Amino acid sequence: MSPSGACEACLRRGWLVGHLAPRLAALLGESPTPGKRRGRLLALPDAELIEATCCAERRAEAHSLLETFDPARAREALLTVEVEAVCRHALTYPSGLSDLDDAPAVLFVAGGAGRLKALTGAPAVTVVGTRRPSPYGLEVARVLGRGLSAAGVTVVSGLALGIDASAHRGALEGGGAVVAVLARGPDAAYPRSHQRLYERVRTEGCVVSEFPPGVPVHRWAFPARNRIMAALGSVTVVVEADDPSGSLITCRFAEDLGRTVAAVPGRITTGAARGTNRLLRDGARVVLGPEDLLEELFGPGAAPVAPVPDPPVLESPLAEVLAAIEGSAGVSAIAARTGLAPGAVRAALGRLEVMGLVRRDGLGFERTAAPAYAARS
Amino acid sequence: MLATATTFTIEGVRGREILVEVDVRRGLPAFTVVGLPDATVREARERVRAALLNSALDFPMQRVTANLAPAYLRKHGATFDLALAVALLAASGQVPPEALPGLAVCGELSLGGAIRPVRGALAMAFAAAAAGCARIVVPPDNAGEAALAGIDALPVPDLTSLVDVLHGRLAPEPARPPAFAPREGAGLPDLADVRGQEDARRALEIAAAGGHSLLMVGPPGAGKTMLARRLPGILPPPSLEEAVEITNVHSVAGLVNGGLVSERPFRAPHHSISAPGLVGGGAHPRPGEVSLAHGGVLFLDELAEFSRVALEALRQPLEDGRSVVTRGQRTIEFPARAMLAAACNPCPCGRGAERCVCGPMAVARYRRRLSGPLLDRIDLTCELGPVAPGALAGPGAGECSAAVRERVVSARERQADRLRGSGALANAGIAAGMLRGAARPAPDAERRLAEGHALLGLSARGHARVLRVARTIADLEGADRIEATHVDEALGYRHAPAIGEAA
Numbered sequence: 001m002s003p004s005g006a007c008e009a010c011l012r013r014g015w016l017v018g019h020l021a022p023r024l025a026a027l028l029g030e031s032p033t034p035g036k037r038r039g040r041l042l043a044l045p046d047a048e049l050i051e052a053t054c055c056a057e058r059r060a061e062a063h064s065l066l067e068t069f070d071p072a073r074a075r076e077a078l079l080t081v082e083v084e085a086v087c088r089h090a091l092t093y094p095s096g097l098s099d100l101d102d103a104p105a106v107l108f109v110a111g112g113a114g115r116l117k118a119l120t121g122a123p124a125v126t127v128v129g130t131r132r133p134s135p136y137g138l139e140v141a142r143v144l145g146r147g148l149s150a151a152g153v154t155v156v157s158g159l160a161l162g163i164d165a166s167a168h169r170g171a172l173e174g175g176g177a178v179v180a181v182l183a184r185g186p187d188a189a190y191p192r193s194h195q196r197l198y199e200r201v202r203t204e205g206c207v208v209s210e211f212p213p214g215v216p217v218h219r220w221a222f223p224a225r226n227r228i229m230a231a232l233g234s235v236t237v238v239v240e241a242d243d244p245s246g247s248l249i250t251c252r253f254a255e256d257l258g259r260t261v262a263a264v265p266g267r268i269t270t271g272a273a274r275g276t277n278r279l280l281r282d283g284a285r286v287v288l289g290p291e292d293l294l295e296e297l298f299g300p301g302a303a304p305v306a307p308v309p310d311p312p313v314l315e316s317p318l319a320e321v322l323a324a325i326e327g328s329a330g331v332s333a334i335a336a337r338t339g340l341a342p343g344a345v346r347a348a349l350g351r352l353e354v355m356g357l358v359r360r361d362g363l364g365f366e367r368t369a370a371p372a373y374a375a376r377s
Numbered sequence: 378m379l380a381t382a383t384t385f386t387i388e389g390v391r392g393r394e395i396l397v398e399v400d401v402r403r404g405l406p407a408f409t410v411v412g413l414p415d416a417t418v419r420e421a422r423e424r425v426r427a428a429l430l431n432s433a434l435d436f437p438m439q440r441v442t443a444n445l446a447p448a449y450l451r452k453h454g455a456t457f458d459l460a461l462a463v464a465l466l467a468a469s470g471q472v473p474p475e476a477l478p479g480l481a482v483c484g485e486l487s488l489g490g491a492i493r494p495v496r497g498a499l500a501m502a503f504a505a506a507a508a509g510c511a512r513i514v515v516p517p518d519n520a521g522e523a524a525l526a527g528i529d530a531l532p533v534p535d536l537t538s539l540v541d542v543l544h545g546r547l548a549p550e551p552a553r554p555p556a557f558a559p560r561e562g563a564g565l566p567d568l569a570d571v572r573g574q575e576d577a578r579r580a581l582e583i584a585a586a587g588g589h590s591l592l593m594v595g596p597p598g599a600g601k602t603m604l605a606r607r608l609p610g611i612l613p614p615p616s617l618e619e620a621v622e623i624t625n626v627h628s629v630a631g632l633v634n635g636g637l638v639s640e641r642p643f644r645a646p647h648h649s650i651s652a653p654g655l656v657g658g659g660a661h662p663r664p665g666e667v668s669l670a671h672g673g674v675l676f677l678d679e680l681a682e683f684s685r686v687a688l689e690a691l692r693q694p695l696e697d698g699r700s701v702v703t704r705g706q707r708t709i710e711f712p713a714r715a716m717l718a719a720a721c722n723p724c725p726c727g728r729g730a731e732r733c734v735c736g737p738m739a740v741a742r743y744r745r746r747l748s749g750p751l752l753d754r755i756d757l758t759c760e761l762g763p764v765a766p767g768a769l770a771g772p773g774a775g776e777c778s779a780a781v782r783e784r785v786v787s788a789r790e791r792q793a794d795r796l797r798g799s800g801a802l803a804n805a806g807i808a809a810g811m812l813r814g815a816a817r818p819a820p821d822a823e824r825r826l827a828e829g830h831a832l833l834g835l836s837a838r839g840h841a842r843v844l845r846v847a848r849t850i851a852d853l854e855g856a857d858r859i860e861a862t863h864v865d866e867a868l869g870y871r872h873a874p875a876i877g878e879a880a
Contacts, residue, residue, distance in 0.1 A: 161738070193741070330762035331576035332575050332762060335575055342575040342576040343866055346576070346866045347862045347865035348869075350867070350869030350870075353868065354829050363594065363760045364760060
């Protein structure tokens with residue numbers, strides 16, 4: 001085994017996939033469905049892959065890349081961006097990926113191959129969801145991420161806007177057992193606006209990708225990335241997803257791999273919950289909190305649960321105000337429901353916010369998910 | 378022969394003395410104006426010549442040289458007409474030169490010899506009094522405001538009458554200053570018209586009581602503008618001194634004619650306004666909207682649509698209560714002690730929360746535009762939901778402005794007692810260093826603040842803001858010390874970033 005954790009052939013394959021990425025985009029179109037799974041193109045050996053994707057001229061170019069590939073220079077390039085390569089023959093290669101018949105030959109890791117081994121060796125849950133979540137979805141993703149990582153479970157997600165980012169943030173709060181799978185090289189954030197989150201994940205967890213550093217995103221790379229996410233977690237949980245959506249593609253991968261699919265119930269009138277509610281109707285595991293996922297992973301009662309704090313005892317009028325919040329409520333509405341003066345409602349909300357029991361939501365206040373879970377035994 | 382007349386030009390909102398010297402002597406007939414006149418001042422020659430001739434006076438067929446001193450200052454505008462005519466009449470022996478010392482003149486001339494109103498007559502009258510003049514000749518339209526300066530303001534309608542006055546043949550009655558009768562909110566829109574929105578009414582009351590800046594966030598049609606327009610009506614009526622200050626600024630901007638502004642102004646500039654339009658500026662610097670709102674309310678609707686430059690420019694005037702414009706070698710200051718009220722939509726589409734159709738990037742961009750420059754100057758944020766259908770149909774149950782104003786006035790009185798000598802007029806103006814002494818939080822309240830600081834991640838500035846607002850809430854209640862509930866309520870109005878915004 002080579003010192004950087006990838007043998008020459010696998011490293012070369014990784015570079016070839018990066019080189020062919022724009023060709024694959026043209027060949028696969030915009031949204032490859034898991035049924036026709038990228039035509040299993042990524043499972044083909046090098047020569048056939050080139051044959052399948054390139055015209056004569058491009059073929060020569062690809063072959064010359066393979067022939068002139070210099071592993072020493074590739075390793076040097078990896079070293080300069082502090083990315084390691086882990087190939088499927090290495091001990092540090094995540095075992096979950098072996099279940100894929102088109103598993104990436106090599107995984108590029110920012111954050112340390114050793115840490116990746118530790119993170120993927122532990123039980124892992126993949127959290128996915130819409131890029132346009134409701135505040136409720138964001139809150140739930142965060143609570144799940146926090147609860148899972150606090151219990152020592154690795155949280156896998158895709159660093160995307162919305163649910164993904166919230167799950168990552170929760171996991172970082174809970175202790176940092178977090179893996180982000182990117183649809184581009186692992187050397188930079190995608191989307192760019194998540195640069196700070198990317199850096200935190202990279203410092204405290206791992207950022208991985210099947211593409212070598214510097215390869216930009218292509219549309220087909222997102223569903224391809226989703227197969228890796230599905231394979232890394234033993235459970236895939238969806239927090240808010242529309243139908244159809246990338247999150248549902250991840251779920252289909254997870255089902256194909258024999259992983260458990262779980263979903264958080266949402267309002268049936270909200271588009272953002274259409275996909276998750278359909279999953280639940282079709283038999284996905286219902287998730288009402290991190291406990292449900294821990295139970296799925298460890299069996300009933302066996303979960304290493306963090307001590308549950310006692311629900312805080314509220315004096316009047318805090319309890320009344322909290323009880324009057326249904327969904328998102330404005331101060332005027334709460335005042336009307338409780339009969340309190342608006343100033344008194346503001347004061348109660350200010351206090352409840354400091355206590356972490358409510359939070360602001362655009363035009364009003366909502367209960368946070370935390371106390372509801374704390375109240376469960 | 379040589380004669381000198383005293384007149385004034387406007388610099389910022391103050392008058393500046395200009396001496397108009399006219400020399401008439403034998404030579405080829407000519408009329409020259411020197412002393413950095415711009416084109417508008419040079420045109421005065423034609424107006425003066427025609428006005429004199431049409432008033433049956435002589436225009437000397439000699440060499441006429443006029444000098445506007447100090448000569449280094451650029452002169453602009455038509456306010457020098459009357460002084461030029463008067464000095465010319467004295468220099469050509471048509472009026473007695475000894476009538477000129479101690480007399481200031483201002484006014485624009487028509488070709489027929491009538492004296493037309495000018496901008497900033499009050500500022501000129503103040504400057505005349507400061508320069509030691511006993512009397513000032515003003516256009517009749519400006520006489521009332523000029524009399525506010527405590528100087529004999531003589532309303533003179535035309536050049537013929539002015540010659541009679543200078544000869545002592547006519548002694549016009551000095552104008553009487555307009556009566557100061559603050560109208561206690563009469564004529565201003567009343568809070569009783571607002572249905573529902575109890576929470577926003579409370580926020581409005583606190584803002585008025587402490588002079589705090591207020592941001593209302595809500596969907597279109599929730600009543601943000603309607604509420605903001607009712608702010609002047611619940612503020613305490615201006616004192617005579619404030620009314621004179623307000624009148625002065627408005628007079629310089631050409632917004633009043635003769636009268637005294639006895640209501641607090643409400644200015645609502647459109648969001649396309651430029652930075653100079655907002656804070657003052659231009660080649661001949663004029664007061665901006667924030668100065669026109671001096672003593673009253675500056676309302677920025679659609680806060681997120683204002684240009685970043687304009688909002689940046691607003692920070693310093695809001696902080697200092699004055700706006701400073703630098704032009705070349707001159708620095709000009711405008712008063713700008715206005716209360717800021719602002720409104721914006723919760724997101725670009727305006728629907729907010731669950732009915733929003735904006736993409737996450739669009740919302741993030743929108744919030745970023747808001748968050749930077751101005752948001753850390755906002756003391757109170759209040760969200761307005763759509764009005765419940767029931768509230769619109771029922772009888773107007775809202776409290777009227779007069780009742781709210783009564784509470785605001787008594788809260789302001791408590792503040793005035795406490796803040797005497799500190800330079801601050803209301804709680805919003807308490808300097809950070811004096812805050813702890815002035816605010817007097819009870820031990821409980823201190824604990825709540827410390828908790829908020831730790832758990833909500835309040836900045837030092839946010840901390841001070843919460844304390845000021847809490848002080849105002851306590852004042853409204855008549856409490857001597859800030860109690861825990863006052864801090865809680867103040868925390869309820871703070872502007873919190875949407876979740877997911879911080880990495």
